[in-house]
Amino acid sequence: MRFRRSDPEPEARADPTRGIELRGVSHRYGDRPVLADLDLHLTEPRIGIVGANGSGKSTFARLLNGLVVPTDGHVLVDGLDTRTSVRAVRRRVGFVFQDPDAQIVHPTVAEDAAYGLENQGVPAPERAERVTEVLARYGLDGHADHPAHLLSGGQKQLLAIAGVLVMRPARVVFDEPTTLLDLINARRIARVIDELEQQVVVVTHQLDLLEHFDRVLVIDGGRVVEDAAPRPAIAAYRALMEGR
Amino acid sequence: MTLALYVPRQSAVHRVPAGGKLLALAVLAVVLFAVPTLPVAAAGLLGVLLVGLGAARLPAASLARQARTVRWWLAGLFVFHALFSDLPTAAVTVLRLLALVLAAAVVTATTRVTEMVAVIEWLCAPLRVFGVRPARIGLVIAMALRFIPVLAERADRIREAQAARGGSARGLRGVRTTVTPLLVQLLQMAHTISEALDARGADDEPPARGRRSPVTAA
Numbered sequence: 409m410r411f412r413r414s415d416p417e418p419e420a421r422a423d424p425t426r427g428i429e430l431r432g433v434s435h436r437y438g439d440r441p442v443l444a445d446l447d448l449h450l451t452e453p454r455i456g457i458v459g460a461n462g463s464g465k466s467t468f469a470r471l472l473n474g475l476v477v478p479t480d481g482h483v484l485v486d487g488l489d490t491r492t493s494v495r496a497v498r499r500r501v502g503f504v505f506q507d508p509d510a511q512i513v514h515p516t517v518a519e520d521a522a523y524g525l526e527n528q529g530v531p532a533p534e535r536a537e538r539v540t541e542v543l544a545r546y547g548l549d550g551h552a553d554h555p556a557h558l559l560s561g562g563q564k565q566l567l568a569i570a571g572v573l574v575m576r577p578a579r580v581v582f583d584e585p586t587t588l589l590d591l592i593n594a595r596r597i598a599r600v601i602d603e604l605e606q607q608v609v610v611v612t613h614q615l616d617l618l619e620h621f622d623r624v625l626v627i628d629g630g631r632v633v634e635d636a637a638p639r640p641a642i643a644a645y646r647a648l649m650e651g652r
Numbered sequence: 653m654t655l656a657l658y659v660p661r662q663s664a665v666h667r668v669p670a671g672g673k674l675l676a677l678a679v680l681a682v683v684l685f686a687v688p689t690l691p692v693a694a695a696g697l698l699g700v701l702l703v704g705l706g707a708a709r710l711p712a713a714s715l716a717r718q719a720r721t722v723r724w725w726l727a728g729l730f731v732f733h734a735l736f737s738d739l740p741t742a743a744v745t746v747l748r749l750l751a752l753v754l755a756a757a758v759v760t761a762t763t764r765v766t767e768m769v770a771v772i773e774w775l776c777a778p779l780r781v782f783g784v785r786p787a788r789i790g791l792v793i794a795m796a797l798r799f800i801p802v803l804a805e806r807a808d809r810i811r812e813a814q815a816a817r818g819g820s821a822r823g824l825r826g827v828r829t830t831v832t833p834l835l836v837q838l839l840q841m842a843h844t845i846s847e848a849l850d851a852r853g854a855d856d857e858p859p860a861r862g863r864r865s866p867v868t869a870a
Contacts, residue, residue: 509841
């Protein structure tokens with residue numbers, strides 16, 4: 409199989425203590441500015457991102473694992489620049505999308521969970537072991553050979569999370585992971601996020617999800633207008649929205 | 653819409669490598685068409701049923717479902733040959749096509765997609781000299797199987813949304829009002845899927861490895 413060759417060096421250069429740094433980051437789509445002048449250092453285990461629709465939250469999330477490279481400035485993950493070491497960055501930062509249907513790419517549950525490991529070249533026996541373990545952890549072990557499209561919405565989101573966590577990233581970014589779910593499944597996903605050992609960045613409209621987080625950023629008009637503990641940040645966000 | 657192809661079972665047929673099953677399918681097709689007699693066609697169909705329902709322990713309903721999907725084609729062929737050839741020819745034509753359809757159904761029901769994809773990748777390996785990536789071809793096939801039901805579901809949602817507002821999905825206008833929003837949704841979805849593939853390392857280079865092994869969660 410011929411792939412673009414990835415540079416093994418960035419992994420060696422990575423410094424896990426540095427966290428995620430945004431230095432003078434701005435981003436625009438064509439002439440439309442989406443994010444402007446962001447200078448942030450994200451080291452806390454639990455970080456929430458809130459903001460109105462179109463405020464730039466999803467673009468912000470995509471910057472963190474190199475899905476979007478900023479038009480200006482630099483995003484560094486453990487010291488690795490997303491512009492020059494994107495594959496190494498993506499191995500370190502998992503990404504869970506809002507719509508699991510767009511994230512599940514293989515027909516059956518176990519096959520999809522194994523997809524990222526195949527890309528990493530994990531040997532088949534270890535792959536099977538890790539897939540079994542992750543499916544069991546998220547209550548999907550009875551569905552391993554089932555077609556993914558027959559899962560419930562909550563199960564699909566769990567599979568999407570399993571497909572990312574099986575790759576053992578050091579950090580995970582969630583882009584509105586509970587938006588399409590009912591209350592029970594939203595709580596279930598919240599518990600899953602809560603139990604993760606990794607650093608977690610969650611973009612969400614579900615404010616109670618952020619109650620026990622360490623830090624919450626409020627984004628408005630492409631800028632961080634509040635950066636504080638959950639309670640004051642959420643209060644500032646509510647005040648901002650009430651004024652509209 | 654369901655596209656549940658694989659039926660998990662612990663059977664000898666399931667354990668046969670995908671390449672072996674595909675080869676057997678090809679041999680069956682050659683024999684059925686090379687020897688167009690009623691006994692051979694009937695024996696072929698009987699053999700497929702014995703393997704599918706007996707050895708592989710597939711539910712009869714799954715094979716019946718496959719047969720139902722082609723019943724009008726078979727009926728049309730039977731009538732055509734009965735009118736323009738003779739009854740034995742009509743019977744042979746229908747029996748051998750039914751045998752092949754059911755044999756293909758047995759192969760897909762007893763073989764994981766990853767195993768099938770591995771065979772396709774292996775067959776496409778010589779194309780590497782032309783710059784083709786066999787793994788990409790395999791991924792495209794797996795993704796097509798994955799997303800056919802998703803697209804059908806999206807199309808149903810669009811039709812329901814239109815019906816809820818008094819619209820109709822009938823006629824040329826119905827096709828246009830369904831296809832246009834569906835295409836927009838598909839383009840948006842394709843963008844997210846490409847991001848998801850990137851996020852899960854689709855462009856990574858794994859260490860040298862042999863053929864892809866099927867994933868079996870215990």
